[in-house]
Amino acid sequence: MQILITHGSLARTRVLSFNRLQLAAALVGLVIVLMALSGTIYHAVFLKAAREGWPVVSQVVRLVVRDEFAQRDRFMRENLDAMAQKVGEMQAKLVRLEAMGERVSGLAGVKPEELRQMTAPPAKGGGQGGPFVPAKTPSMQQLNDLVTSLDSSADLNTDLFTLVESRLFERRLSSLMVPNSRPLNGPVGSGFGFRSDPFTSRAALHTGLDFPADTGTSIMAAAGGVVRSTDYHPAYGNLLEVDHGNGLVTRYAHTSRILVKAGDLVKRGQVVAEVGTTGRSTGPHLHFEVLVEGVPQDPAKFLAGKGNVPFDQADAGGTKGH
Structure with missing residues (x-):
């Protein structure tokens, strides 16, 4: 160029x-x-x-400034919406923690009034004082850090409560597996121990409790467990055995009819059979036994207990019998 x-x-x-x-x-x-x-x-x-x-320039500048303020306001609203969502999630977690705390406290035997005492504000009155130090307004970063810290603490407490609740449920299930519910409502005709055999009149060990009742009377499971067998036995007649775990087995003998089959899960109080007089029996009744590691024990000790095994299983002994 x-x-x-x-x-x-x-x-x-x-x-x-x-x-x-x-x-x-x-x-x-x-x-x-x-x-x-x-x-x-x-x-x-x-x-x-x-x-x-x-007149003219000020209006143009006002429009530019208004647009900047709108962008800034939109940014703040987005951040506040995100913060509100986090706070909502934390509130939901705290509600779940509160509900779980009530369940756990109930399982652990903590009374509601004791919880109220723990969470009650300090009593008014008495001497109070000290210098006044006003709290500083936290920044957005500090709020984010605080929310993150509270969220982590809530997750940790939730996991802790879940573990404690699981352990407490395990203890409760263990107690439910102990046969301490009466299998039949009625008086005991013959107890555990030596007696005169009704057929031979000789002294013999009676390995359970006899509950006299009419034929067809409902028999209930003394505890939850798994049906072990439903076979016919020459001495016991129609025999139902329920395995409760930890070496505990219950027997329901001389039944007229068994309503469950091997492998079924039964719960405490479920009707599992009906009274009869099959096998070596002189009349309609239920012969109820409790065995620990195959050794018959006195069922009355279990029925009188509160859900715990009333003796040391390692020391369980005695004469085996039917």
Whole structure:
């Protein structure tokens, strides 16, 4: 590119030549100058116009500032919405913790009034004092850190409560597996121990409790467990055996009809059979036995207990019998 410069005082015309690189540099310089000029005009003129209330310029500046405030307000709302969502999630976790705490306290035997005493505010009255130190308003980052810390603590406490509740349920299930419920409502006709055999009149060990009842009377499971067998035995007649785990087995003998089959799960109080007089029996009754590791024990000790095995299984002994 060439530029010709002519003047009356000059003897000849001057010629200025520019290449593409020089033109590009000149254009960039012009853009920089215009940007700097526009910035100067904005700060020197528009801001002054906004402060002094110039008719046209102040309205333009007000629109620009309003747009900036709108963007800033939208950003704050988005952050507050995210914070509100986190707080809502924490509140839901705290509600679940409160419900779980009530269940766990009930299983552990903690009374509601004891919980109220633990959470009650300190009693008013008495001497109080100390310097007043006003709390500083936390920043957004501090709030985020606090929410994150509380969320982690809530998760940890939830896991802890779940573990404690699981252990307490295990203890409760263990007690439910102990045969301490009467299999039949009625008096005991013959207890555990030596007696005169009704057929031979000789002294013999009676290995259970006899419950006299009419044929067809319902027989209930003394505890939850798994049906071990439902076979016919020459001495016991129609015999039902229920395995309660930990070496505990209950027997229901001389039944007229068995209502469950081997492998069935039964719960405490479920009707599992009906009274009869099958096998070695002189009349309709239920012969009820409790065995620990195959050794007959006195069922009366279990029926009189409160859910715990009333003796050390390691010391269980005695004469085996039917």
